[in-house]
Amino acid sequence: RGELVAFSEHTDYNEELYLSRVTEPALWSGRFTLEVAYQYDRPPSAEGRVLTEIPYRLLVESAQLEPLATLHPGRQITGRLLPDNAMAALYRVTVPETADHLRLDISETDADVDLFLFHGDVPADPFTADHLSQTLRSSESIVIDRSSSPPLQTGTYYLLVIDQVSIGHEASFRLSVSDALDAPSHLRGTPSLPDVSSDLDRALLATVEVLAGSGGGGSGCLLSASGIVLTNWHVVRSDNGSPDTDITIALSVDHARPPVELFRAVVIEYSEERDLALLRITGDRYGLPLEPDLEFPRVQLRNQAMAIGDGLQFIGYPGIGGTGSRASITYTTGTVAGFQQTSYGYSIKTDGEINSGSSGGAALDGAFRLVGVPTSIVGEESGQLAYIVPVTAIPAFWLRHLR
Numbered sequence: 001r002g003e004l005v006a007f008s009e010h011t012d013y014n015e016e017l018y019l020s021r022v023t024e025p026a027l028w029s030g031r032f033t034l035e036v037a038y039q040y041d042r043p044p045s046a047e048g049r050v051l052t053e054i055p056y057r058l059l060v061e062s063a064q065l066e067p068l069a070t071l072h073p074g075r076q077i078t079g080r081l082l083p084d085n086a087m088a089a090l091y092r093v094t095v096p097e098t099a100d101h102l103r104l105d106i107s108e109t110d111a112d113v114d115l116f117l118f119h120g121d122v123p124a125d126p127f128t129a130d131h132l133s134q135t136l137r138s139s140e141s142i143v144i145d146r147s148s149s150p151p152l153q154t155g156t157y158y159l160l161v162i163d164q165v166s167i168g169h170e171a172s173f174r175l176s177v178s179d180a181l182d183a184p185s186h187l188r189g190t191p192s193l194p195d196v197s198s199d200l201d202r203a204l205l206a207t208v209e210v211l212a213g214s215g216g217g218g219s220g221c222l223l224s225a226s227g228i229v230l231t232n233w234h235v236v237r238s239d240n241g242s243p244d245t246d247i248t249i250a251l252s253v254d255h256a257r258p259p260v261e262l263f264r265a266v267v268i269e270y271s272e273e274r275d276l277a278l279l280r281i282t283g284d285r286y287g288l289p290l291e292p293d294l295e296f297p298r299v300q301l302r303n304q305a306m307a308i309g310d311g312l313q314f315i316g317y318p319g320i321g322g323t324g325s326r327a328s329i330t331y332t333t334g335t336v337a338g339f340q341q342t343s344y345g346y347s348i349k350t351d352g353e354i355n356s357g358s359s360g361g362a363a364l365d366g367a368f369r370l371v372g373v374p375t376s377i378v379g380e381e382s383g384q385l386a387y388i389v390p391v392t393a394i395p396a397f398w399l400r401h402l403r
Contacts, residue, residue, distance in 0.1 A: 005032065009039065020086045021126050022164045029124065034058075065090040067122075067158065073099060073179035081111065081163050081171045088162040090122070091175070097154045099179040104142045104159060107187055110258045111171035112325035115140045116160040119153055126160055134164075136217045137248055138326060139261045139285060143181065165325035183286040190284050190291045191262060194253055199368040204252055204329060206297040207315040207362045209259045210279070213246025214238040219316035219361030220249070220279065221370055224402045225295040227263070227281030230394070231360030232375055233270045236277050243267035249281055258326035259317065261285055269398045274344050275375050275389060278398050299362060301391045302369035306348060310336045312388075314352050314374060316361025327357065337385060347387045348372055354386035363388045 005025050008015040019027040036056065038044060044051040063086045069077060070092040081087045095102055106113050116129035123129065130150050133140040144152045163171055176184050196202040206222040210231050216238075220231035229249065238244040247266065250259035264287050269278040281296070283289055314332045322328055334352020350363070354374045363371045372388035 018167060020088075020167075021124070022162060026125075063088075065160075067092040070094060071159075071175070071177045072096070073102070073177055076174060076176045076184075078108075078172060078174050079161065081113070081161065081173070083168050083170060086162075087164075087167055087171070088160060091159045091161070093117075093157040093159050093177060095152065095154055095157060099152070099154075101143065101145045101179050101181050102152050102157070103176075103178045103180055103183070105176040105178075105183060105187060106138065106140045106161065107174045107176065109138045109171055109173035110324060110326060111138055111163045111169075111173070112136060112165050113138055113140060113161060113163055113171070113173055115142050116162070117142055117144075118158045118160070119150070120156065122158055123160060126162065129160070135213055135246075136211045136215065137261055138258070139248075141183070145181070163325050166323075169324040171324065188284065188286055188288055190294055191260075193251070193294075193297065196297060202297050203299055203313075203315055203362060203364060203368045204255060204331070206299045207252070207329065209250040209252075209317045210235050210265075210360060211248040211250065211261065212236050212238070212244040213248075214244050216244065218357060218359040219374075221360075221362045221373070222296050222298045223301070223370075224298055227265075227290070227294075227296045228401050229265060229279040229281065230370075230373060231277050231279065232373060232389075233272055233275045233277045235360045236267055236270070236279065237272075243270060243277070247279065248285065249279075252329040255329055258322065258324075258328050263290075268401060269395070271395065274393045274395075276373065276394060278401060280401070299364070299368065299370045301394075302365050302367075302371050303391075306336050306365070306371060306390075308336050308338055311366055312336060312350055312352055312371065313364040313366070313368070314354055314358065314362065315364070316354070316358035316374065318355035318357040320355050320357075330358075334386075340387065342393075344393045346390070347375070347393075348390055350386050350388060351384075352386060354384075 072094045114134040116126040117131040133142050208220045210220040211217045218235035220229040236244045248261050249263040249265050250261040252259045263281045264283045265279040265281045268280050312334050332353040334350045337351045338349040339346045358374045372390040375389045376387045
């Protein structure tokens with residue numbers, strides 16, 4: 001017997017195993033042995049009759065990628081990631097001798113798409129790529145030149161486009177190939193934001209998704225027309241404990257789809273004790289300056305104290321809010337269930353439905369004023385409580401950024 005790689009043992013009589021080059025555990029080249037076993041102590045039966053054998057049907061399917069097209073700088077294509085192809089697509093990219101840069105950009109997708117670039121041979125293992133772009137974002141980019149490590153080379157590359165999170169929901173995308181250092185013109189610039197006609201619409205647009213390059217992510221709230229965002233510190237804290245320097249802000253322009261990654265931001269204030277951070281939007285998705293007349297939607301802060309039993313409204317981007325690899329915005333309600341004394345005052349307990357990914361989002365009163373920031377969850381099988389850091393915990397000197 002060899003090492004157990006994967007197993008499936010549910011009770012619905014229809015088992016399934018799925019392995020790919022990017023799953024954990026990962027598929028590798030070689031021979032596998034599959035064991036089909038009946039594990040109950042009681043003998044199997046059907047229609048009141050004990051069975052001496054169990055008939056079954058075993059279906060084995062595999063997907064081997066072949067290049068869908070040969071691309072060269074200056075070309076754009078649209079593509080689809082399909083479950084039957086392991087949510088992956090492979091392209092051949094040719095680099096001429098005259099090219100000093102190679103730039104690859106993914107856009108117009110609702111999926112968490114990653115890029116793996118290989119020189120020379122068709123890849124077997126994505127994680128042996130010469131260059132890759134692998135974050136929580138959907139708008140990934142790879143940019144290399146003759147001084148990169150490894151350097152850009154003339155000849156043939158292979159580009160793997162893959163959704164590593166979802167295996168059952170097909171996704172479309174646009175891929176742009178260029179020999180320029182900067183993003184293509186159709187991706188640059190500040191888009192116009194939707195008009196809002198109600199307090200709810202304004203709150204939905206002002207509650208943003210925060211995506212950190214180090215792998216963190218959550219929700220946030222716009223507090224000023226100039227683009228100041230409040231979120232949790234743990235959402236933007238990098239692995240080494242410092243503020244992440246690669247932060248993308250996404251807005252929900254179509255509430256039936258995941259938010260659109262539109263802006264870059266930097267951390268300007270943070271408090272580990274209070275688990276709060278303040279961000280400033282500094283440019284468009286690719287770092288270019290914002291339009292001077294751009295005004296962001298924002299929520300107002302509630303200055304009055306809440307009481308037990310008061311109603312609350314929650315907006316954010318919990319991971320369970322979508323069936324694919326990225327989630328659309330989610331609105332839920334709850335009540336103030338109590339308070340917890342803290343070193344900075346108190347936190348608010350709520351019975352509202354809050355899940356991973358909601359951290360840093362909006363806890364609002366009935367007038368859609370910001371009460372606080374959903375921060376943590378304490379759950380049991382019978383239910384859960386969530387904790388909110390109130391806006392009264394925002395250090396007073398941070399508020400100067402809102403003026």
